[in-house]
Amino acid sequence: MSRLRAILLLLAIAAQLGTLAYMVADKEAIIRHGHTVYLRTLPLDPRDPMRGDYVRLAYSLNQLYPSRLPGLQGLVPARRGEVVYALLRPVGDGVYELDGIADRAPESGVFLRGRVQAEAVAGEALRVNYGIEQLFVEQGQGIDIEQRQRGEAGFRRSMEVALAVDEQGRAIVTGYRWAPLAISVSPAPEIDGAAATPRLLVQLKNLADYPLAVVDNAEHCGVVLTVVNRLASSAAAPCGRYLVSREDIIELAPGAVHRFTIDLAHRRWFVDGGDGLQDVREFAPVSSLRLVYRSPAALQEASAEINLWRGELHSAPFSLRGFE
Amino acid sequence: MTSDNTKPWLRAEIAQWLREGIISDEQAQRLLERYPSTPEPVEYGGGKGVFASLGVLVFGMGVMLLFAYNWAEMHRYAKLGSIFFGVALSHGLAALIKDPRVSSSLHLLGTMLFGAGIWLIAQVYHFSAHYPDGFLLWAMAALLMAWVLPSLSQCLLGCALLTLWSAVEVLEFNVLHFWALAVLLLLQLPWAYWQRSPLALTVVLMLLALALLVNSWHLQEGAALLHACLLAAMYLCAEHFSPRMSWSGCGSVFRRVGLPLWLALMLIFSFADAANIVVQLDGQTGAAAPLTWSMLFVLGAAWLWVLLDKSLRPRSPIQIAECALLLLPLLVLAAISGGVHKVGMIMTAANLSVLAYGVLFIVRGTSSLDRRQLVLGCGLIVLLVGLRFTDLFESLLARAGVFLLLGVLLFLAGLRYSRQKQRRLQEQRHV
Known part of the structure; x- marks a missing residue:
C-alpha cells in the first residue's frame, strides 16, 4: 500500500470514528448542560427493526391548531420542513406545557426546536416533530409501558417524559416517570x-x-x-x-x-x-x-x-x- | 460486438466456404483477422471473497440486532464504548493483516459496526430525527472506504445503502430524491469501470434502474415504466461503445443488465393496461416530461453516434436487426411522448419486439450452436403466445392456428440446431 493510500485510509477510518464521536458528544452536551423539563405524553408501542423496541411518544405540541394557539396564526401556512419553536411554560413539579409558537428562537425561556411535518389545511392541525417522539426500551418493556399507560384497573395515567433541552431548543429524551393522578371513564x-x-x-x-x-x-x-x-x-x-x-x-x-x-x-x-x-x-x-x-x-x-x-x-x- | 460470440461459428463457416470454393485461402485468412478477439469472459470475483463478505455482513447485522435488544442494565457508555472499540479494532486489525481478503473483510466489518454505531447512538439518546440520514451517513462511509482501499464489498454495501436511502426518502417521506442516482452515476459507475469489476458494474446498473424507477413513480404515476424502458435502451446502446473503451468487457455487462430489463418491459407494454398508462402521461407538460425528454435526447444522440461512427456501426444482419428492434419501440415511445395517443402503437411495437427477439435468439442459437440462446428464444415466443392467448385471439380457430404455427416454428428451430450440430461434427472429423 502506497504512503498516500495509507494516509487516505487512516483519514477514512478517522472519519468513521469522528462521526460517531461527534454524534455522541453533541448529545452528551445537551444532557450535561441542558434544562430538564417533563412533558406529558400518550404513548404507543411499535418496533424498529434496526433499533429494537420503542415507545412512540405523542405530545400535545405535536398537533397545533391555529385558532387555539398564540403566535400560530401568523405562522400558518408554515411549510413542511420549516423550523418552528414551541414555547413552554412550567405548570409545576417540573412539568411544562405549550405556551405559544414562534418562527424564531426566543431570547429567553424554555423552548423546543421542531420541524413542520404536515402543513395545516382547512382548519386541521399543523403537525410538528421535535425529535423526541421515540423512547427506546429493552425488548418487551414497550408493551409493559403501553399496558401501564392504558391504565391499571381502568385508570389511565400520563407518562411524563424527561427532556434535556439546550439553549437552541434541541432536546433529548433522558427518561420518564408516571403522573401521580389517574383518570377513568366508564358507562x-x-x-x-x-x-x-x-x-x-x-x-x-x-x-x-x-x-x-x-x-x-x-x-x-x-x-x-x-x-x-x-x-x-x-x-x-x-x-x-x-x-x-x-x-x-x-x-x-x-x-x-x-x-x-x-x-x-x-x-x-x-x-x-x-x-x-x-x-x-x-x-x-x-x-x-x-x-x-x-x-x-x-x-x-x-x-x-x-x-x-x-x-x-x-x-x-x-x-x-x-x-x- | 462483445456479445456476438461468433468466432467458433465463423471458423466453421469459413472452413465450409473454403471447401466449396467460395473464398480463397487469402480471403479466409483476412476474414479470420477481421474478427480477432473473442469477448472477454465476465468474471464475477472469487467465491472465497464473496462468502467472506457475506459472513461479515451477517455478523454485522447480528451485532446490530444484539444492540437493538437494548440492554437496560448496560450503561450507555459501555454500549458506546463497545461499538467504538469494535470499529477501531476491526480497522486496526485489517491494517495489520497482510492477507488482502482477510484485511478487506475486517474493513467491511468495521464499516458494518460503524452503521451499528449510528443506530445505537440514535437508540441510546432516543433520537427520532429524520432516520434515512443514518443510511446516508453509513453509505458515505462505505463508499469512502471503497475508493480508498479500493474494496468491492464496501462499494456494494455503499451502493445498496445509498439506494435504500433514496427509496425511503421517496416512499416514506414523499420527497423527490435524485441524489442517490447522481452519486451512483457520477461516482460508483466510474469506480466499477476503474476497477474493471463486472459485479460492481452489474449492481450499480441495477440499482440505478431501481432508484430511477422509485423516483419516476413519485414524479408522475406511470412514468416509471417509460423511464425504465429508456434506461434499458441506454444500457443496450452503451454496449455498442465498448470497442472504443479500454475495458471492452463492460459491453457484455451493459447487455446482461439492459436486455432482461428491456424484454421484461416490452412484455409489460404488450398489455393494453400498461400501454394505456404511458399514453395517458402528459408528454409535454407532465411532471415527468423534462426527465423523459432529457433521456430521449441523450438516447437519440447516443444512437446517432453509433449509427454514424463507422467503427461502432452495426455490420452483421443480426446486429442491424437488433438495432432495429430497439429503435422501433423507442420511436413509438418518442411519438407517444410527443402527443400521439395510440395505445395500439405501443402494444404492436412491444409484441413485435418480443417476437423478433425470440426469432433472433433462435437464429443465433442455431447458428452458433448456443443452446442457451435457443432455449431463450423459444421460451420468449412461447411466453408471448401464452400471454396473447386470452387477449388477442378470441376465435378458437385463430388460437389453434397460432399454436400450430408455434409448433412448426419450434420444430424447425430444433431441426436447424440439430443439422448445424451434425455439420459441425462432420467438419471436425474432416479437420
Whole structure:
C-alpha cells in the first residue's frame, strides 16, 4: 500500500470514528448542560427493526391548531420542513406545557426546536416533530409501558417524559416517570334498570404515596369533552374562566378516588366544532372521544398550601357506541 | 460486438466456404483477422471473497440486532464504548493483516459496526430525527472506504445503502430524491469501470434502474415504466461503445443488465393496461416530461453516434436487426411522448419486439450452436403466445392456428440446431 493510500485510509477510518464521536458528544452536551423539563405524553408501542423496541411518544405540541394557539396564526401556512419553536411554560413539579409558537428562537425561556411535518389545511392541525417522539426500551418493556399507560384497573395515567433541552431548543429524551393522578371513564351504572341518555362515570384517583388535590364543582368545570383528531370540544359556558373556590378543592389521600357522573345529553356537554353547539351524539356518533381533566390556572397562585395536581390529564379514548 | 460470440461459428463457416470454393485461402485468412478477439469472459470475483463478505455482513447485522435488544442494565457508555472499540479494532486489525481478503473483510466489518454505531447512538439518546440520514451517513462511509482501499464489498454495501436511502426518502417521506442516482452515476459507475469489476458494474446498473424507477413513480404515476424502458435502451446502446473503451468487457455487462430489463418491459407494454398508462402521461407538460425528454435526447444522440461512427456501426444482419428492434419501440415511445395517443402503437411495437427477439435468439442459437440462446428464444415466443392467448385471439380457430404455427416454428428451430450440430461434427472429423 502506497504512503498516500495509507494516509487516505487512516483519514477514512478517522472519519468513521469522528462521526460517531461527534454524534455522541453533541448529545452528551445537551444532557450535561441542558434544562430538564417533563412533558406529558400518550404513548404507543411499535418496533424498529434496526433499533429494537420503542415507545412512540405523542405530545400535545405535536398537533397545533391555529385558532387555539398564540403566535400560530401568523405562522400558518408554515411549510413542511420549516423550523418552528414551541414555547413552554412550567405548570409545576417540573412539568411544562405549550405556551405559544414562534418562527424564531426566543431570547429567553424554555423552548423546543421542531420541524413542520404536515402543513395545516382547512382548519386541521399543523403537525410538528421535535425529535423526541421515540423512547427506546429493552425488548418487551414497550408493551409493559403501553399496558401501564392504558391504565391499571381502568385508570389511565400520563407518562411524563424527561427532556434535556439546550439553549437552541434541541432536546433529548433522558427518561420518564408516571403522573401521580389517574383518570377513568366508564358507562355510569344504570338507574332504575335503564339509562335514557348516555351517562359517564368519571373517576380521578391519587396513585401517589402522598395526598393530592383535584378540583371539581357542580358543573364539573375542571373537565372538558373533546373529539379525537377534530377541533371540537364541549362548551366553555357555564364555566367560563373557571375561578376555583375553596369548596371546589378535593383532597385525595393516597389511593383515594373522586367520582362524579356526567350526562352527555346535557347541554353542558354539547360540543362546538365551529358551527355552534351540537349534541355530541349527532356531531360525532362514531368518533372517538376523550375527557380531559384540566387544573384551572386561576388557582395556581393560591395553591401553595395544598398539593394541587396541575396540568392536563387525558382519559383513554371511548366511543358513544360502547355506551348505547 | 462483445456479445456476438461468433468466432467458433465463423471458423466453421469459413472452413465450409473454403471447401466449396467460395473464398480463397487469402480471403479466409483476412476474414479470420477481421474478427480477432473473442469477448472477454465476465468474471464475477472469487467465491472465497464473496462468502467472506457475506459472513461479515451477517455478523454485522447480528451485532446490530444484539444492540437493538437494548440492554437496560448496560450503561450507555459501555454500549458506546463497545461499538467504538469494535470499529477501531476491526480497522486496526485489517491494517495489520497482510492477507488482502482477510484485511478487506475486517474493513467491511468495521464499516458494518460503524452503521451499528449510528443506530445505537440514535437508540441510546432516543433520537427520532429524520432516520434515512443514518443510511446516508453509513453509505458515505462505505463508499469512502471503497475508493480508498479500493474494496468491492464496501462499494456494494455503499451502493445498496445509498439506494435504500433514496427509496425511503421517496416512499416514506414523499420527497423527490435524485441524489442517490447522481452519486451512483457520477461516482460508483466510474469506480466499477476503474476497477474493471463486472459485479460492481452489474449492481450499480441495477440499482440505478431501481432508484430511477422509485423516483419516476413519485414524479408522475406511470412514468416509471417509460423511464425504465429508456434506461434499458441506454444500457443496450452503451454496449455498442465498448470497442472504443479500454475495458471492452463492460459491453457484455451493459447487455446482461439492459436486455432482461428491456424484454421484461416490452412484455409489460404488450398489455393494453400498461400501454394505456404511458399514453395517458402528459408528454409535454407532465411532471415527468423534462426527465423523459432529457433521456430521449441523450438516447437519440447516443444512437446517432453509433449509427454514424463507422467503427461502432452495426455490420452483421443480426446486429442491424437488433438495432432495429430497439429503435422501433423507442420511436413509438418518442411519438407517444410527443402527443400521439395510440395505445395500439405501443402494444404492436412491444409484441413485435418480443417476437423478433425470440426469432433472433433462435437464429443465433442455431447458428452458433448456443443452446442457451435457443432455449431463450423459444421460451420468449412461447411466453408471448401464452400471454396473447386470452387477449388477442378470441376465435378458437385463430388460437389453434397460432399454436400450430408455434409448433412448426419450434420444430424447425430444433431441426436447424440439430443439422448445424451434425455439420459441425462432420467438419471436425474432416479437420
